[in-house]
Amino acid sequence: MARRAGADTYPARLRKSAHRVRSTLRRSGVDYFRGDGSDWIALAGLLLVIPVITCVTLADPVWCAPTMLVLPIVAGGLLLRPASLLGLYATAAAALIVESIWLGPYENGPARVTPGTVLTVAACGLLGLILAQFRARVGVPWRRGGTMLFDLRERIRVQSALPRLPQGWHREMALRPAGGQSFSGDFVVAARTHGGRTLEAVLTDVSGKGMDAGSRALLLSGAFGGLLGSLPPHGFLPAANGYLLRQDWDEGFATSIHLVLDLETGDYELLSAGHPPALQLHAGSGQWEEMAAEGPLLGVYDGAEFDPVKGHLAPGDVLMLFTDGLVEASDRDIAEGIDRLTGEADRYVATGFEGAAWHLIEACAKDVNDDRALLLLSRKS
Numbered sequence: 001m002a003r004r005a006g007a008d009t010y011p012a013r014l015r016k017s018a019h020r021v022r023s024t025l026r027r028s029g030v031d032y033f034r035g036d037g038s039d040w041i042a043l044a045g046l047l048l049v050i051p052v053i054t055c056v057t058l059a060d061p062v063w064c065a066p067t068m069l070v071l072p073i074v075a076g077g078l079l080l081r082p083a084s085l086l087g088l089y090a091t092a093a094a095a096l097i098v099e100s101i102w103l104g105p106y107e108n109g110p111a112r113v114t115p116g117t118v119l120t121v122a123a124c125g126l127l128g129l130i131l132a133q134f135r136a137r138v139g140v141p142w143r144r145g146g147t148m149l150f151d152l153r154e155r156i157r158v159q160s161a162l163p164r165l166p167q168g169w170h171r172e173m174a175l176r177p178a179g180g181q182s183f184s185g186d187f188v189v190a191a192r193t194h195g196g197r198t199l200e201a202v203l204t205d206v207s208g209k210g211m212d213a214g215s216r217a218l219l220l221s222g223a224f225g226g227l228l229g230s231l232p233p234h235g236f237l238p239a240a241n242g243y244l245l246r247q248d249w250d251e252g253f254a255t256s257i258h259l260v261l262d263l264e265t266g267d268y269e270l271l272s273a274g275h276p277p278a279l280q281l282h283a284g285s286g287q288w289e290e291m292a293a294e295g296p297l298l299g300v301y302d303g304a305e306f307d308p309v310k311g312h313l314a315p316g317d318v319l320m321l322f323t324d325g326l327v328e329a330s331d332r333d334i335a336e337g338i339d340r341l342t343g344e345a346d347r348y349v350a351t352g353f354e355g356a357a358w359h360l361i362e363a364c365a366k367d368v369n370d371d372r373a374l375l376l377l378s379r380k381s
Contacts (some may be wrong), residue, residue: 043080046072046088046324055094058102061111066099070124077128086133088123096121162375163192165199166263168315170378174357177214178325178371183194185213186323186373189225192263197361199263200228203375204235204256204298205275205323213371220244222255233260237273237295237306244299252301257321259377266313266379271306274369275332276324279342281349283316283381288342291319316381320345340364353378 049072056064058291068172076088100113164170167317177184185206193200202224206213220243236258244252257275261268270278270293277292295306312317322342327337344363348356365372 004044007028011266012187015050023058025123028289032139039084042076043088045085046076046080047091050088050091050095055097057099058297059104063097065111066096066103066117067120069095069121073121073124073128077124077131080132081166082129082132082136085125085129087295089129094127096378125268131238135212144378146267151299155346162188162201163199166196166302168380169263170353170376170380172353172355172357172376174361174374174376176361176365178369183214183330184371184373185217186325186371187217187221188373189221189228191225191229197262197264199259199261199377200233200236201259201321201375202228202277203321203373204254205313205371205373206254207324214248216251219247233258233269234271234306234308237298238304241273241298241300241304242302245300245302249299252295256298257293259319259321261313262376266315266317267358269308269310270317271295271308273304273306276322276327277336279345280313281318281320281321281345284313286349288345289336313377313379315379318345318376318379321375323371325368325372326365326374329370330366337364352380 031153050069053068053072055100057066057068072088076085096113096118096339099175103112103335106112106114107198112322114202165171173188175184175188177186185208186204187206187318188201188203190199191200192198204220204224206217206220208216213285221238222306223243224240225245227236237256240256244254255275258271258273259268259278260271270291272293274297277290279286280289280291282289291309293307293309296304298304309328310321311319314371322341324334328340329335341360341364344360345353348359350353353376357374360376361372361374
């Protein structure tokens with residue numbers, strides 16, 4: 001009874017009420033910044049800012065001009081929904097009317113509400129309303145836009161991660177989007193199949209570049225990752241081709257190269273869909289060989305056939321798969337680009353190609369305005 005009486009005292013009830021208020025505000029704030037909750041907190045804050053600005057303007061219009069009302073209007077355009085913006089704009093219009101009456105006609109001196117002030121505030125309001133309506137139509141609050149883009153970039157990066165290989169093998173992947181962006185039309189999906197004995201890796205170059213191709217690359221990387229290992233190796237590219245055809249995109253084609261490598265014997269097959277050839281370094285001769293398989297672009301026509309080319313990686317051999325952005329540019333053809341790539345790659349023969357993929361992109365195509373990707377596999381001696 002004493003414990004219950006203590007819990008019902010006025011200070012205890014006051015603490016409980018304060019705790020509930022804090023919890024409600026914190027939950028509302030978290031939901032708001034996640035883009036899941038109401039915008040009433042932001043609206044209330046901006047509605048309080050407007051009379052504060054108005055009072056300061058009436059007290060000292062020289063230092064706080066009437067155009068200061070554009071600040072809450074611009075913030076409202078970024079934070080509020082269209083319906084809430086209308087209430088904010090009505091409050092700002094009322095504040096302008098009060099300032100105009102209090103300060104007097106603009107002909108009587110400076111620091112008054114002029115037609116230019118009204119036009120400036122109205123133009124900012126119109127821009128904010130357009131932005132708010134665009135966000136409402138897309139369905140993504142501005143607070144979540146950056147998070148979504150970051151999440152998409154991380155998903156592409158995770159899907160492009162290469163599986164661990166057994167001892168005696170080295171693999172690395174380097175990807176550099178066009179224009180320094182975070183999104184690329186080049187991607188890799190890879191998996192170990194047949195009980196881990198086989199490595200299957202697919203390097204794909206989606207039409208377009210950078211941000212324009214990033215959304216299609218994300219969709220295709222997920223689809224290709226699901227197909228890889230679920231079908232026989234010779235069935236992957238035909239299935240991928242059919243998938244692209246069903247999308248019916250305006251820019252729906254892609255190039256792709258599919259590697260099927262036996263990690264025990266070093267034997268491999270390459271299947272290509274309009275992709276640049278792979279390059280193999282033969283450790284015995286020190287010479288590079290182009291491994292070119294035949295096949296049309298993905299997403300061009302149904303019933304396409306893809307003829308494989310077979311090879312073998314002996315101890316010390318290296319295999320490179322790459323996209324055309326690494327070897328092709330407006331001022332050189334692909335043959336010159338391949339010569340330059342192999343010439344730079346020869347520098348890493350002595351070091352075993354550890355960390356070579358990124359440096360090869362830097363050396364061969366640092367300033368190329370195209371997506372560039374390089375997958376490097378080596379069998380240690």
